[in-house]
Amino acid sequence: MTKICQSLNEFSRELIYPLFPIFITKVLGFSILQLGVIEGASEAASILTKRAIERKSEKETHKVLLPLLTLLVSSITRPLFAFFEGIFPISLIRFADKLEGNKSMIAKLLGPLAAFLLLPYLDFNYKKLFLITVIPGAIVAVLIYISIRELPRSVKVDKESEFLQGKKSKTLILPKIFFSLGNPSGSFLMLRAQELGSTTSVLPILWLITNSFLILSSRYGGKTKNKSKTFLIGIFLRSIAYISFTFIPFDSHLWLPFALYGTAMGLTEIPGGKSYFESKRDKTNRIPPYLPPLAEGLTPIIANSFIGFLWNWWSSFLAFMICAGLNLIALGLLFLLTPSDNS
Incomplete structure (x- = not known):
């Protein structure tokens, strides 16, 4: 029930x-x-x-x-x-x-x-x-x-x-912060679609495409053995999706960035990907237990407000390019901080 x-x-x-x-x-x-x-x-x-x-x-x-x-x-x-x-x-x-x-x-x-x-x-x-x-x-x-x-x-x-x-697990605070800052609300994607000329009736179909690819990619991610690699691929695809939202020429091609975005979300939200930041034990207890949830709670308001500010005062181009850059930074930090997982 x-x-x-x-x-x-x-x-x-x-x-x-x-x-x-x-x-x-x-x-x-x-x-x-x-x-x-x-x-x-x-x-x-x-x-x-x-x-x-x-x-x-x-x-x-x-x-x-x-x-x-x-x-x-x-x-x-x-x-x-x-x-x-x-x-x-x-x-x-x-x-x-x-x-x-x-x-x-x-x-x-x-x-x-x-x-x-x-x-x-x-x-x-x-x-x-x-x-x-x-x-x-x-x-x-x-x-x-x-x-x-x-x-x-x-x-x-x-x-x-x-x-x-x-609470015992170590959180990779820095890459997680960049990862969260580069993941604003999907509402901005809907605004970008309308900015490119999509009608109101098309928006639910675009979101349906997003969810369809999210479901397909999450099923693949759930079956793969290398969860860490799948998670990293998802971050890379998400940065590509934001870049494609920036340079897409016509609204008739919008299904492609929405499909990329859904695929990326499916790969980064699988159980293995979700626990990726907590995959290492903190034996030194150097990270205060309140810091991970505090960072997790503060990054959404910073990310969405900052993207809204950039869009409002400059353009959607700059907003989406910064999102892509933040995801690439998170990807690079994960490669540097978890060398044993990269193989």
């Missing part, structure tokens, strides 16, 4: 994801810098909140209760986009929107496809599309209510969980 709720929540998120930046900039009239601040602040807050919930859930008897509540908040607040226009409430709703994530492959495909099919019937009214998310949100609320009622009164918690074990 929890997986059903997660899939419905992911479907609801993917339904509005490719259209959210257009709604913010074209309908509400926010600048691209303000969009970057909204995306960065909401992403940073959601990361830090999820880390706190993970830590708290290790100490509580109801390990499932807190994740279910965050899933509920994420699902039922999404329709509120249709009722608020200020930057502060929009940021709060966006924070709740990102609070619970899921890797449901079907939802990642059905969400953009549903947006593409529904938009003409809704007269391309974004607020009406946001209101449709009430339906999956209501279903999630009912299922979570049933799940909470059926939870056992106590759950045995292992003394040393995966989260606690993660």
Whole structure:
């Protein structure tokens, strides 16, 4: 039942994801810098909140209760986009929107496809599309209510969980920071597509292409034995994707950079790639335990705000080229700092 709720929540998120930046900039009239601040602040807050919930859930008897509540908040607040226009409430709703994530492959495909099919019937009214998310949100609320009622009164918690074990691992702080700084929100990709002349109805299809290649590449990455090499290839492809977004001549060729971007995300978000930065043990305890999550929480707001600033005051060309450069720096640092993995 929890997986059903997660899939419905992911479907609801993917339904509005490719259209959210257009709604913010074209309908509400926010600048691209303000969009970057909204995306960065909401992403940073959601990361830090999820880390706190993970830590708290290790100490509580109801390990499932807190994740279910965050899933509920994420699902039922999404329709509120249709009722608020200020930057502060929009940021709060966006924070709740990102609070619970899921890797449901079907939802990642059905969400953009549903947006593409529904938009003409809704007269391309974004607020009406946001209101449709009430339906999956209501279903999630009912299922979570049933799940909470059926939870056992106590759950045995292992003394040393995966989260606690993660504290012992060494984090490659510097390459991870450059890696995160070079990975702003996908909202900027949607804005670039519209800048090149793509219509609103095409944007969900472009995001569908992204998710399709993400699914295919993640399946390959999950089966390969050399996770580190796959992760490094993903970083390189992501830098190429940002360069292609810069030099793509016509909107008819936009499927290619979106396909590259999806492939790169699939290779860098596989389980092996996700734990790559924590692959070495820290026997000296020189890295404070609070530093990795703090860096992970701060880099999204810096990355998105900085890219929004560059785009707003200079051009998208400079913004995407800097993203590509940051990824190449992260790639070079990983080669230098982990020579044993390069073979």
